[in-house]
Amino acid sequence: MALKKDFLWGGATAANQCEGGYNLDGRGLANVDVVPHGKDRFPIILGEMKHLDFDDTHFYPAKEAIDMYHHWKEDLALFAEMGFKTYRMSLAWTRIFPNGDENEPNEAGLAFYEEIFKECQRLGIEPLVTITHFDCPIHLIKEYGGWRNRKMVDFYENLVRTIFTRYKGLVHYWLTFNEINMLLHAPFMGAGIVFEEGENKEQVKYIAAHHELLASALATKIAHEIDPENKIGCMLAAGDFYPYDCHPDNVAEAQAKNRENFFFIDVQSRGNYPNYALKSLERQGIKLPIETGDLEILAENTVDFISFSYYSSRVAKVTGESEKSAGNIFEAVSNPYLESSEWGWQIDPKGLRITMNTIYDRYQKPLFIVENGLGAVDTPDEKGEINDNYRIAYLAAHIAEMKKAVELDGVELLGYTSWGCIDLVSAGTGEMSKRYGFIYVDRDDVGNGSLKRTAKKSFYWYKKVIATNGEDL
Ligand code: P53
Numbered sequence: 001m002a003l004k005k006d007f008l009w010g011g012a013t014a015a016n017q018c019e020g021g022y023n024l025d026g027r028g029l030a031n032v033d034v035v036p037h038g039k040d041r042f043p044i045i046l047g048e049m050k051h052l053d054f055d056d057t058h059f060y061p062a063k064e065a066i067d068m069y070h071h072w073k074e075d076l077a078l079f080a081e082m083g084f085k086t087y088r089m090s091l092a093w094t095r096i097f098p099n100g101d102e103n104e105p106n107e108a109g110l111a112f113y114e115e116i117f118k119e120c121q122r123l124g125i126e127p128l129v130t131i132t133h134f135d136c137p138i139h140l141i142k143e144y145g146g147w148r149n150r151k152m153v154d155f156y157e158n159l160v161r162t163i164f165t166r167y168k169g170l171v172h173y174w175l176t177f178n179e180i181n182m183l184l185h186a187p188f189m190g191a192g193i194v195f196e197e198g199e200n201k202e203q204v205k206y207i208a209a210h211h212e213l214l215a216s217a218l219a220t221k222i223a224h225e226i227d228p229e230n231k232i233g234c235m236l237a238a239g240d241f242y243p244y245d246c247h248p249d250n251v252a253e254a255q256a257k258n259r260e261n262f263f264f265i266d267v268q269s270r271g272n273y274p275n276y277a278l279k280s281l282e283r284q285g286i287k288l289p290i291e292t293g294d295l296e297i298l299a300e301n302t303v304d305f306i307s308f309s310y311y312s313s314r315v316a317k318v319t320g321e322s323e324k325s326a327g328n329i330f331e332a333v334s335n336p337y338l339e340s341s342e343w344g345w346q347i348d349p350k351g352l353r354i355t356m357n358t359i360y361d362r363y364q365k366p367l368f369i370v371e372n373g374l375g376a377v378d379t380p381d382e383k384g385e386i387n388d389n390y391r392i393a394y395l396a397a398h399i400a401e402m403k404k405a406v407e408l409d410g411v412e413l414l415g416y417t418s419w420g421c422i423d424l425v426s427a428g429t430g431e432m433s434k435r436y437g438f439i440y441v442d443r444d445d446v447g448n449g450s451l452k453r454t455a456k457k458s459f460y461w462y463k464k465v466i467a468t469n470g471e472d473l
Pocket residue numbers: 014017178179237309311328329330371375419425426427428429434
């Protein structure tokens with residue numbers, strides 16, 4: 001049994017990491033715009049530092065990014081040349097509602113995405129649209145405090161009603177919140193949260209979580225009402241936690257860590273708050289801001305499919321502070337059996353098969369791998385060519401394991417979109433030099449470069465993978 005004939009091969013990007021054009025055609029400012037490159041980035045992502053505007057001492061990579069705002073047609077043509085069946089992209093909320101709380105949308109922003117979707121349709125590429133990929137209008141953070149405020153649910157509802165209506169028939173696959181569990185690890189990116197002095201951070205995060213989960217369920221409801229053809233997915237930053245060893249304490253720790261992430265998907269897919277979470281929140285004195293009718297909305301509007309990103313597995317250990325693996329927002333212990341990327345992310349292809357099985361066992365809904373890839377330095381040779389054999393090796397190994405999950409284990413899988421199919425700004429570090437693409441973009445970490453696009457060796461490799469439906473890796 002091979003992958004199904006209509007398997008959705010493609011690539012993934014996010015608006016703030018590739019579009020640029022941050023102040024064009026009426027676009028408003030977003031949290032992601034004011035996150036600089038450099039050492040101050042991290043505390044801001046974590047919500048520990050207030051930084052809601054630009055200053056002269058930092059470089060802001062999202063302002064121009066790879067200027068897809070002006071290159072999208074050329075970029076889509078390259079995706080089509082590789083044979084993409086789908087393209088995962090996100091909408092910049094602030095192009096459509098510049099402040100977030102307007103009643104009427106910005107027509108220029110709506111028209112921009114409509115053009116893109118029409119071009120996708122012409123090229124036979126099915127768009128897979130992330131409604132919010134770490135972005136939140138700055139105005140909603142300044143005025144309302146981001147997702148800690150229940151009013152965000154109404155603003156989000158206004159956004160989704162607008163886009164589901166406008167793009168009916170052009171888009172069928174939607175993701176409500178990128179890596180929704182990231183809210184716990186990077187609350188400024190995940191929920192527009194800036195912590196106030198002395199407040200209970202865990203309480204604030206779980207308030208925001210309830211609001212996002214409610215907004216996600218309402219979006220699912222509205223999407224189905226507007227077009228029964230719409231398919232709505234949740235999106236998890238996945239990667240199973242392995243117990244460090246068979247010590248029962250480490251096994252229990254791995255279970256707890258996995259549940260911390262599955263908490264979100266349990267609600268989005270099963271439709272209710274899991275008991276383990278209710279008990280644990282109660283023990284911590286954390287209250288979910290549940291109002292009358294909320295639980296019914298969650299129960300009645302579960303997702304159609306489960307999407308996730310997978311870069312690596314993780315390791316759980318009760319002690320062992322000294323062994324943290326570097327370079328990732330998820331604080332995890334390093335796995336002695338695995339190699340690491342240049343950025344310290346551990347490489348575990350088999351972990352993808354394991355993770356797919358864990359998720360499928362738990363939810364029994366179709367899966368969609370919407371991010372996977374290797375961030376690496378690419379150096380053009382004297383002819384200007386990039387022989388990214390390391391990237392090909394990473395992707396081939398992961399796709400081979402993905403196929404085993406489908407062919408040997410019977411996991412239902414809709415598609416696979418590799419992350420950063422064209423080089424873009426890193427979410428974690430703000431660097432351009434951490435490249436994931438099949439397409440090289442001439443731009444460095446502080447904004448120099450011609451923005452010229454060049455196919456890497458992996459471009460031709462992936463084209464062949466798609467053409468053979470994954471048989472020739
Ligand atoms: P970068 C951390 C851990 C797992 C997934 O990440 C993550 C992050 C954030 O750094 O985010 C996803 O660019 C995210 C993308 C992001 C991609 O992983 O830090 O959905 O926006 O670019 C890769 O190398």
